[in-house]
Amino acid sequence: MLPAVDSLVPEWLVVPDDPNDLADGVWPSSARRNADGVLDVAGVSATALAQTYGTPLLVLDEDEARGRARRFRTAFERAAAEHNTTAQVYYAGKAFLCTTVARWVVDEGLRVDVCTGGELAVALAAGVAPGTIGFHGNNKSVVELERAVEVGVGTIIVDSAIEIERLAAITARLDVRQRVLVRVISGVHAETHDFLATAHEDQKFGFPFAEAETAVARIRELPGLEFAGLHCHIGSQIFGVAGFRESASRVLDLHTTLLEGGAVPQLNLGGGFGIAYTRVDDPTPIDELAAGIVAAVAEGCAARGISVPALSFEPGRAIIGTAGVTIYEVGTTKDVTVESGQDRRYVSVDGGMSDNARPALYGAQYSARLASRAGTGAPQLSRVVGKHCESGDIVVDHEYLPNDLAPGDLLAVPATGAYCVSLASNYNHVPRPPVVAVRKGNSTVIVHGETIDDLLARDAGIDGASGSARHQ
Incomplete structure (x- = not known):
């Protein structure tokens, strides 16, 4: 047997007593x-x-995926109820989307998050109710936005000033009103690969806080758009709640400022919850994640003297991975x-x-x-x-x-x-x-x-x- 310490071997990898064993938490529970x-x-x-x-x-x-979807929904709904608010859980389709998986998560009470016209088409083909779909993306085309508005997508997460004007023109032409969230950059860095840390300032997603105020003001003056709240996503494969706690605190400062101009009914804190790929990975249990994150938001709201908004979350990998x-x-x-x-x-x-x-x-x-x-x-x-x-x-x-x-x-x-x-x-x-x-x-x-x-x-x-x- 090779020694446990070897210059070719990373510190986290140890020689197993049995090279046939199946590590708990890494494999489906049925394996x-x-x-x-x-x-x-x-x-x-x-x-x-x-x-x-x-x-x-x-x-x-299938049962592993369904069970994890169900646990996320019940954990966040329970945590939200303890702080007199509500929580919605969207399945982040970018992790893996096909019509069957979309039906699984909807059966378990989840909504669906998409980020392209193709993902939207799959969700619709699966029979997902358009009003339960959230549409992300930093460069949604006019064609994609038109399709989303036409079918009645529940929420579009706007990512740029150009997109706001595109949506304004589309809603005026179709004579409808579209609900939108504004994606913001909290400045919190997830402790992960640089390409996966999506909340730092030098990146393609979202508005810096100062620009977000201008974006919200513009949305509020457009008759075809309904400002529904803020969205923030700090990265992927994250363990623990510390990053979410800090990001929520910063976003709540902006949320409080925006309340001076009108309602800010929703706060979407994204996803990025990690899973175990190796036996040394230690992902935070779902109930602990939900309780910790929702409590952090509630504490932040209490400190600012404001009501806790409706909350939304977008796990993908943590459900299907x-x-x-x-x-x-x-x-x-x-x-x-x-x-x-x-x-x-x-x-x-x-x-x-x-x-x-x-x-x-x-x-x-x-x-x-x-x-x-x-x-x-x-x-x-x-x-x-x-x-x-x-x-x-x-x-x-x-x-x-x-x-x-x-x-x-x-x-x-x-x-x-x-x-x-x-x-x-x-x-x-x-x-x-x-x-x-x-x-x-x-x-x-x-x-x-x-x-x-x-x-x-x-x-x-x-x-x-x-x-x-x-x-x-």
Whole structure:
């Protein structure tokens, strides 16, 4: 067994007593090994899923997703009621959106947050009531805004002075009134990757406080717009409530100032709640998050002598992330000697950065386990890599896997429900994988996988011949 301290190994990674174990909180609560040592999710084995649908394959545990959605709603509603206000929870569709997932979260009492015309189309196709949709985005086109207003989207979160004027023209033309929130920059930095910290001043989202006052004044004088309140989002993959507490305090200063000119009925504090990707991640329990954040707002309002506004929140990853497990097939393994004779095993799988871009984009850390059997070998320091022609095509940067892992084995990566499908690409002309929902021993395709023919169908140079016909 390798020593626990190694120059190739980050401090947080320790040699496991059992390289087949499934860390609590990282995997769906239904994940376990069956009598044959095969990984099961919601009563469906990884081997059966791979045989039926192929690999790579994203597996979503429906009950895990629904349960987390339900817990978020009840936790925030309960916390809000304790402070004599209300709370609405929107599912942040950018994490992963398809019609089936949209229906799951709506069934559990959530609203839906979208940020493009495409996401809006998916939500509407799922039957989501337009009045329960929030529409984000820093560059919504006129066409997207017109569609949102026409269908009766409940809230549009405005992000620039230009967008306010666009909406004013659209509502005047359609003779309707549109409810809007103003997104502001609180200046609170989430303790996370720079690209994920969305509340610092030098970034594309929202209004600085001084400009927000001008924006609200303009909205209030436009007959087609209804100012409904403020919105702020401080980042992603955040543990604890300290950042939310500080951001809420700053936004409440602006909120109090704006009350001098009229009502400010709502405060939306966004999302960004973190999940566990590795066994050392320690996300804040949902009930604790809700109680702490709502209490911070209530305390801030009491200190300013104002009523607590209606509150809104937008979890995405925290609902769908842990519900997802990606299954790959191992193609090759290779031991590489580096740094004073120490070894690392490279495990190549049949997917990679085309189905999970987060490690390449953000340096995100993931876990992995042998899924088609229980390994019998000792833990081996390993790096799971994809099949793409990029040295940065890393799926799991640091992990201990059994040293008897071999080509043909299945490997499972947990916590892939959020942002993997959303960020998926066809890099190197690799088709995007299917998404399968599992529940009580059954599996159902909810997003079809692509084929080579699908990719070739977009190529205008094929002159009408199918890809399969051209390549026979």
